[in-house]
Amino acid sequence: MTKFIFVTGGVLSSLGKGITSASIATILKQSGFNVSMLKIDPYLNVDPGTMSPLEHGEVFVTADGAETDLDLGNYERFIDKELSSKNSFTTGQVYQSVIKREREGGYLGKTIQVIPHVVDEIKERIYAAAEDNDFLIIELGGTVGDIEGLPFMEAIRAIRHELNKRNTMNIHVSLIPFIKAAGELKTKPTQHSVQELRRIGITPHMLVCRTEKELPKALKEKLALSCDIDRNAVIEAGDAQSIYQVPLHFIKEGILNPLSEHFNIKIKPNMEKWDTLVKNILVPQDEVTIAFVGKYLDLKESYKSLIEGLIHAGAHLNTKININWCDSERIEDVGAYEIIGNSDAVLVAGGFGHRGVEGKLEAIKYARENKIPYLGICLGMQLSIVEYCRNVLGIEDANSIEFDEKTPNPVIYLIDEFIDQSGEKQLRTHKSPMGGTMRLGEYPFEPLKGSKLEAAYGKDGVYHERHRHRYEANPAYKEKLEEAGMIVSGQSNGLIEAVEIKDHPWFVGVQFHPEFTSHLETPNPIILEFVKQANKKD
Structure with a gap:
């Protein structure tokens, strides 16, 4: 059975959920697993094809002709795998499908609602992207608390109940800001972000902490206790010279242990070639x-x-x-x-x-x-x-x-x-x-x-x-x-x-x-x- 890893973000956008997701996928792929990825964008555009590059950045094109978010490009570049239109979808596509089905009589005259009809469409698309894979890593765009993201959060919560709980994992990427005037790292924004996630009905199993400063051991323990997360599942994610360093940093941070323990499998990546290429980037x-x-x-x-x-x-x-x-x-x-x-x-x-x-x-x-x-x-x-x-x-x-x-x-x-x-x-x-x-x-x-x-x-x-x-x-x-x-x-x-x-x-x-x-x-x-x-x- 496919194992699902859902990656959400908190506090603010542009924290690097895409690189976090791709890095975890790389570690699993280099461990011998068949891995795929999915990007969910909560905006109402059907795709970014008509959006200005000043608004959205690059439009990435898949082999089957889908115009997608640039995160899909990062996914392919990290896991060295060709993805397709089923590896990305938006709120616009979801509602387009639901309305089309309703117009064609597919719901047998029922009143169409966000729950269950929109949520069911989201789940169907997630399951479709998971076919024939050991792992599917799903990145949800936006941040916890965004109104447009709520149907997707409900789908994540529902999937956890439909499957064996050990086959789903929730990873939350959050910011630990350094307040220069106080000279301190602050955990409160992340605590509130996790509280909001739990209020929705999702409890994270791992916390990836974006930070400009090294996190002291005591602060990690505080985060683990306040967010109800295992101590070894609080992973520091500092700035890197190259995005391709991130999988190596995660391994040094001990990410293999919480992944292995949660899914009850052995995860042992061979990163030798990857490490050589990263060294060539950093010290050419x-x-x-x-x-x-x-x-x-x-x-x-x-x-x-x-x-x-x-x-x-x-x-x-x-x-x-x-x-x-x-x-x-x-x-x-x-x-x-x-x-x-x-x-x-x-x-x-x-x-x-x-x-x-x-x-x-x-x-x-x-x-x-x-x-x-x-x-x-x-x-x-x-x-x-x-x-x-x-x-x-x-x-x-x-x-x-x-x-x-x-x-x-x-x-x-x-x-x-x-x-x-x-x-x-x-x-x-x-x-x-x-x-x-x-x-x-x-x-x-x-x-x-x-x-x-x-x-x-x-x-x-x-x-x-x-x-x-x-x-x-x-x-x-x-x-x-x-x-x-x-x-x-x-x-x-x-x-x-x-x-x-x-x-x-x-x-x-x-x-x-x-x-x-x-x-x-x-x-x-x-x-x-x-x-x-x-x-x-x-």
Whole structure:
């Protein structure tokens, strides 16, 4: 029978419930258990797909095309496992399902209520995510006491009664603030948070204490007594240099004992490889500087997966990744050289909208002309085609119809036009209520023989990467591009997936998002190769 670990948070948000959940999952996975994870978001949005990156950070895309919270990306990166749409759901999805079922007569005319109907829907989704796993770790977004979280708390309470109590565990992540003026750590906020949790009907079995200061033994004992938790189940969680240190810190804190005792099983993780990779992150032998060109630099959570993908590559190459954050709008004002400087490589990330595009084009031209290693992702690939058409092929009005709907040379066009022209029916597209069609989720591609893409991925044939975009490279320009030295090095059912420049040491653009499949233990091949090229010594 699957064992369930529910992770809740108290006092305030952004305490690191996601990293706590992923770290516990990692420990269990490295102990030989089949582990999966579930993120429950109490907001009413159906998913974060239409939310601003300034509001919510990055949208993480699963292999089956679900647009999810960025915590799902952390889960995959920690447990080195592909998750799906069933590993994340929101209040919006729950109510959408309940109302749809009611409209179709699924409740046989009954009055629909939060208890039992909404709670039952939540439980069904939790049980569905648990199938074929030894453990399911469930993170509930928000904090204890939030009104929107109450139906989920009731579902957690009910599951404990439906199953053997030893098959469920409640872990509460809470803040132990240090009051500088008093010179003391204060436990009262956590005590009140646990009291609220118990008032709802949930008693935590473990307390994970986020703190900036080391917790004295006496304070841990006070927390254990006041919160009715075993002394060895009060786990300190201080700040870490790297999020990947957290599982190792938890093991040092003695988390294995309360987990083993509660579930009555032996938990003995093999963290040797993990420990080596973490050491490479903290004390690397080499270092490189990547010019990261984007427009959401005031909120770097918008590029969370890509930043982590670079860290993964650095860990495997024993190389520190220094990121030179290059605001594309600043490049428009002062030029690429002033902003990019002596960076070892240039990365142009994905994005939507016209703002900052000219600066990205300048950065691409700078990397191309100065033979600097370049990786363009999604929009970064599309703009590399636009730049090449304008400055090498001499098509001065080449553009994407995202930025100029009436351009006479639409080298980048809407995916709808590809579908109309090709009759292709195998695309997993998503029609947004806002009117746009997107290519979402995992698709196969085959690298061109002898290409840099093949050198990175290998010669095994077909590979899979994830997408999230509305626009595609127009294949009508493929012949002209290749005649001028830009080759199409990856394709998927007629769609252009990757381009390279023949006479450049390493210039690659990919339509997919390689960062979505990069994990600490298995870095993405094209990001790994990009960092290798950046680290090449003259």
